[in-house]
Amino acid sequence: MTKRLLLKNLRLMGDTSADIAIESGRFLQIAPSIAPQPDDIIEDCEGALALSGLIDGHTHLDKTLWGMDWHPHAQGKSLQQMIDTERALRHELDMDAKRQSARQVALSLSQGTTAIRSHVDIDTDHGLRLFEGVAETRAHYADVMQIEIVAFPQSGMMIREGTTELMDQALSDGADIVGGLDPCGIDRDPKGQLDAVFGLAEKHGKPVDIHLHEPGEMGAFSLDLILDRTEALAMQGKITVSHAFCLGMQDHARVSDLLDRIAALDVSLATTAPASRPVPSVAACRERGIPICAGNDGIRDTWTPYGNADMLERAMLVGLRNNFRADVEVTWALDTCTVDAARIMGLKDYGLEVGNRADLVLVDVGALSEAVTLRPARRLVISAGQIVARNGQTVSKWQAA
Amino acid sequence: MTKRLLLKNLRLMGDTSADIAIESGRFLQIAPSIAPQPDDIIEDCEGALALSGLIDGHTHLDKTLWGMDWHPHAQGKSLQQMIDTERALRHELDMDAKRQSARQVALSLSQGTTAIRSHVDIDTDHGLRLFEGVAETRAHYADVMQIEIVAFPQSGMMIREGTTELMDQALSDGADIVGGLDPCGIDRDPKGQLDAVFGLAEKHGKPVDIHLHEPGEMGAFSLDLILDRTEALAMQGKITVSHAFCLGMQDHARVSDLLDRIAALDVSLATTAPASRPVPSVAACRERGIPICAGNDGIRDTWTPYGNADMLERAMLVGLRNNFRADVEVTWALDTCTVDAARIMGLKDYGLEVGNRADLVLVDVGALSEAVTLRPARRLVISAGQIVARNGQTVSKWQAA
Numbered sequence: 001m002t003k004r005l006l007l008k009n010l011r012l013m014g015d016t017s018a019d020i021a022i023e024s025g026r027f028l029q030i031a032p033s034i035a036p037q038p039d040d041i042i043e044d045c046e047g048a049l050a051l052s053g054l055i056d057g058h059t060h061l062d063k064t065l066w067g068m069d070w071h072p073h074a075q076g077k078s079l080q081q082m083i084d085t086e087r088a089l090r091h092e093l094d095m096d097a098k099r100q101s102a103r104q105v106a107l108s109l110s111q112g113t114t115a116i117r118s119h120v121d122i123d124t125d126h127g128l129r130l131f132e133g134v135a136e137t138r139a140h141y142a143d144v145m146q147i148e149i150v151a152f153p154q155s156g157m158m159i160r161e162g163t164t165e166l167m168d169q170a171l172s173d174g175a176d177i178v179g180g181l182d183p184c185g186i187d188r189d190p191k192g193q194l195d196a197v198f199g200l201a202e203k204h205g206k207p208v209d210i211h212l213h214e215p216g217e218m219g220a221f222s223l224d225l226i227l228d229r230t231e232a233l234a235m236q237g238k239i240t241v242s243h244a245f246c247l248g249m250q251d252h253a254r255v256s257d258l259l260d261r262i263a264a265l266d267v268s269l270a271t272t273a274p275a276s277r278p279v280p281s282v283a284a285c286r287e288r289g290i291p292i293c294a295g296n297d298g299i300r301d302t303w304t305p306y307g308n309a310d311m312l313e314r315a316m317l318v319g320l321r322n323n324f325r326a327d328v329e330v331t332w333a334l335d336t337c338t339v340d341a342a343r344i345m346g347l348k349d350y351g352l353e354v355g356n357r358a359d360l361v362l363v364d365v366g367a368l369s370e371a372v373t374l375r376p377a378r379r380l381v382i383s384a385g386q387i388v389a390r391n392g393q394t395v396s397k398w399q400a401a
Numbered sequence: 402m403t404k405r406l407l408l409k410n411l412r413l414m415g416d417t418s419a420d421i422a423i424e425s426g427r428f429l430q431i432a433p434s435i436a437p438q439p440d441d442i443i444e445d446c447e448g449a450l451a452l453s454g455l456i457d458g459h460t461h462l463d464k465t466l467w468g469m470d471w472h473p474h475a476q477g478k479s480l481q482q483m484i485d486t487e488r489a490l491r492h493e494l495d496m497d498a499k500r501q502s503a504r505q506v507a508l509s510l511s512q513g514t515t516a517i518r519s520h521v522d523i524d525t526d527h528g529l530r531l532f533e534g535v536a537e538t539r540a541h542y543a544d545v546m547q548i549e550i551v552a553f554p555q556s557g558m559m560i561r562e563g564t565t566e567l568m569d570q571a572l573s574d575g576a577d578i579v580g581g582l583d584p585c586g587i588d589r590d591p592k593g594q595l596d597a598v599f600g601l602a603e604k605h606g607k608p609v610d611i612h613l614h615e616p617g618e619m620g621a622f623s624l625d626l627i628l629d630r631t632e633a634l635a636m637q638g639k640i641t642v643s644h645a646f647c648l649g650m651q652d653h654a655r656v657s658d659l660l661d662r663i664a665a666l667d668v669s670l671a672t673t674a675p676a677s678r679p680v681p682s683v684a685a686c687r688e689r690g691i692p693i694c695a696g697n698d699g700i701r702d703t704w705t706p707y708g709n710a711d712m713l714e715r716a717m718l719v720g721l722r723n724n725f726r727a728d729v730e731v732t733w734a735l736d737t738c739t740v741d742a743a744r745i746m747g748l749k750d751y752g753l754e755v756g757n758r759a760d761l762v763l764v765d766v767g768a769l770s771e772a773v774t775l776r777p778a779r780r781l782v783i784s785a786g787q788i789v790a791r792n793g794q795t796v797s798k799w800q801a802a
Contacts, residue, residue: 070768072728275676276724304726306717306774316707320718323677325705327473367471373707 003039004028005385007360010045012352013052013368020050022358025385030354045362048379049371051334052351053114053359054311055341058242058270058295061101061118061137061147062130064307065300067400068094073305079185079213083155086302087125093302097133102400104299104309105141110394111310112361114383116145117209117270117295117345119152119179119242122170124162131170144383144398148345150209152179157196158187164196171204177240180210183222190225198229207238209270212246215278219246220258230265240344242270242295248278255284263288268344271336272297273314273321282322282332293341294318294333311337312363312375319372330369358385404440405429406786408761411446413753414453414769421451423759426786431755446763449780450772452735453752454515454760455712456742459610459643459671459696462502462519462538462548463531465708466701468801469494469501474706480586480614484556487703488526494703498534503801505700505710506542511795512711513762515784517546518610518671518696518746520553520580520643523571525563532571545784545799549746551610553580558597559588565597572605581611584623591626599630608639610671613647616679620647621659631666641745643671643696649679657685664689669745672737673698674715674722683723683733694742695719695734712738713764713776720773731770759786 005022012018012030019034020027036042063086065071071093075085089095101118108116120134131151138147151170157163157180171178180197183190201208214222223246230239241262247255247269259280262269269280269292285292294314299307312334318324319333342350349356362379363371377392388398406423413419413431420435421428437443464487466472472494476486490496502519509517521535532552539548552571558564558581572579581598584591602609615623624647631640642663648656648670660681663670670681670693686693695715700708713735719725720734743751750757763780764772778793789799 070771072768073731073770074727074729077724077726273676275674275718275722300774305728305731305770306721308775317676317721320707321676323478325478326475327706328475330474330706367473369474369706370471373701374709 002385003041004037006034006036006040006042008042008044010048010050010362012050020360022382022385025358027352027354027356027358030352043380045380048362048364049368050352051112051361051363051371052338053383054112054337054361055115055293055345056108056113056296056309056311057117057293057341057344058272058297059104059116059118060120060298060301061104061116061134062097062120063298063301063303064100064104065093065095065302066100066107067103071302075302079182082303087123087155089302090126097130098136099401101134101137102140105137105145105147106394106398106400107309109145109381109383109398110378110389110392111308111312112378112381112389113309113311114145114359115342115345115347117148117150119150119209119211120175121154122151122163122166123153123155124160124166125155128166128170128173131173131175135174141398144386144388146345146347148176149174150177150179151175152211153181156181156186158189158192164200167200168203171200171206176206178204178206178208180208182212182214183225184218185214190222194225194229198233198235201235201238202233207240208235209240209242211242212244215245216249219244220249220254223258227261227265227267230267236266239265240268240270243272244269244280245277247280259284259288259290263290268292270295270344271318273318275317275321279321282318282336286332291340291343292336293344294336310375312372315372316375327367327369330372334368334372359383403786404442405438406783407435407437407441407443409443409445411449411451411763413451421761423783423786426759428753428755428757428759431753444781446781449763449765450769451753452513452762452764452772453739454784455513455738455762456516456694456746457509457514457697457710457712458518458694458742458745459673459698460505460517460519461521461699461702462505462517462535463498463521464699464702464704465501465505466494466496466703467501467508468504472703476703480583483704488524488556490703491527498531499537500802502535502538503541506538506546506548507795507799507801508710510546510782510784510799511779511790511793512709512713513779513782513790514710514712515546515760516743516746516748518549518551520551520610520612521576522555523552523564523567524554524556525561525567526556529567529571529574532574532576536575542799545787545789547746547748549577550575551578551580552576553612554582557582557587559590559593565601568601569604572601572607577607579605579607579609581609583613583615584626585619586615591623595626595630599634602636602639603634608641609636610641610643612643613645616646617650620645621650621655624659628662628666628668631668637667640666641669641671644673645670645681646678648681660685660689660691664691669693671696671745672719674719676718676722680722683719683737687733692741692744693737694745695737711776713773716773717776728768728770731773735769735773760784
């Protein structure tokens, strides 16, 4: 049996001063003061603020170039150009999916992230190789990082014959979620793609997470098709729409109606809060009880040079994008990286409460909002009761090659 | 005479490997290898990337709460609400302008900023007190931070009688630039305010920097009035419009015409690249040769909880807002915090060239773009030849109380 870990003198989500005892990967006790026992491993937290483990609800572990030589970006900006560039560069650059996904996971641990939903490319060029690499990383980090894998048809399904069969195989081999992508914009066959996606979901009894970059009314059309199928197949609570730029369009009445339907069907949203695109309003989602999580999306990959895996930084970007200034609003931004993301990932034992999985991040700040606005190096990160990072550095056991 | 400072083994703006010798506050020599002399102070830069000193082209040194207890934000979001909240809170909180501006300057030095244009509130409630506090800070940091002060009528000019006279006094007492603010939206008298602003500029022979938050056609109307006066008074090259949200409006033909006129009159722009507002396109400005600089605006003040004074982070936000992904585009984002800002501030001896003022920042990254996307703690910051910060910490001499 592992020793009890006793965290002394921290502040729970910014307010109450408390001690926390952790045993067997769970929060054993949370109280104003807990007396040490002889065998305890004791950490003096010196008044640091404790957050629940951060969650990256939308990323691509197979895409990152982290730890490789700097890749100069020069590709075009259309979605199709970026897709094609990446598929080609995967051959030219040494983008080993196992190694690279491990690097991102290790980096994420150092930033306090303890759960990740990762889309992983499935295409007829690379087959299941990328999925297999990320699955190996998932197995390696299983003790300290909860990873969901979405079988993601990045290069299209209908326009690349054989992709649906590969996704079917990935879902049999352990992918958790059926992915999809711009059924109009990329596949030019919305009915075809969505029938295939929902067909796989029915067959495997697995949820769906669809990238929907399509803007304006085209996106709204695709979204309605997704909602139609959610309703027809009674898949309430099992569908996530990622990006959903169409929900940032100018026609507020149309957006309001779409959001009402999304809420009624218990569909979730994921956002990266991009500054250069229209986005769903986090406040409008909250008003309706729609769970909306944040994700880092690509981190230093062939699409974008940005990204550092920090979900507190992502919370800041959510806050800035949504013009959240009041402290209560900044906590809404943080919710997209914590409780809302946990709800979407179905992490039922999430949060700083006795009995829950002991995922926790300590930051040396005065207030919850300051954690988001200042984003200092994480003082301590605990995942499932294990210390996985300290002072912004992943502990040696969990570093990547 | 001070000793020569010899920086060995750095990379100039990301490319060429070089040594740099600094003497009497200037770059004395830049060469692939410089032989040490007996009295040299030598810094081994271990291949770090050298950037020219960063410039914050739009901030408010009198507003920050940095170093004070966390102030929970709860105010409304309209411009008028935020103005009124701040004016009141200045009395409730201990917002000493001298102390607080020094804190922000010291923080900025730690991040590699060596020049700042700061707007400072002038109003009939606080008189010249805030200006005087910031002026004291400017004097204290004169050796290592080039600070321009804009006499800024934050609470309005026409709606607060006596403000114009106070601005007149501030300009006589050492304020460098005449400020202005939303002549329609706040002052409800665009002709009145702009005549007063340009009147002060003529009287004192000083440039103008006007906050223009007004959106859409109202902002375009105000902008045209500004450009009319620029032309009539032959003030080409002396006018900056800050924010200019109207230049982010949907009517692209109208925006294009406005930008053409701005270029023809050699007017400059300043942006904070806010994610939640329309903004001028940096690329569209570059195409026309319009200088556009970036600024942090308020840093942890009564308006916003965000901000850390890091101009590399601001460059990232400019990049994200403008959807800059290619390496060359990321350097455009950096230009808004370096060369374009220097041009707007009229810093003629700016940049990593022999004879120029020795302002330089070292970062341990592989590429210029990585400086923006990773934003590591600054390895070394040199201002006018002095080492002012190391490893992200301001040296003790220049720390603030």
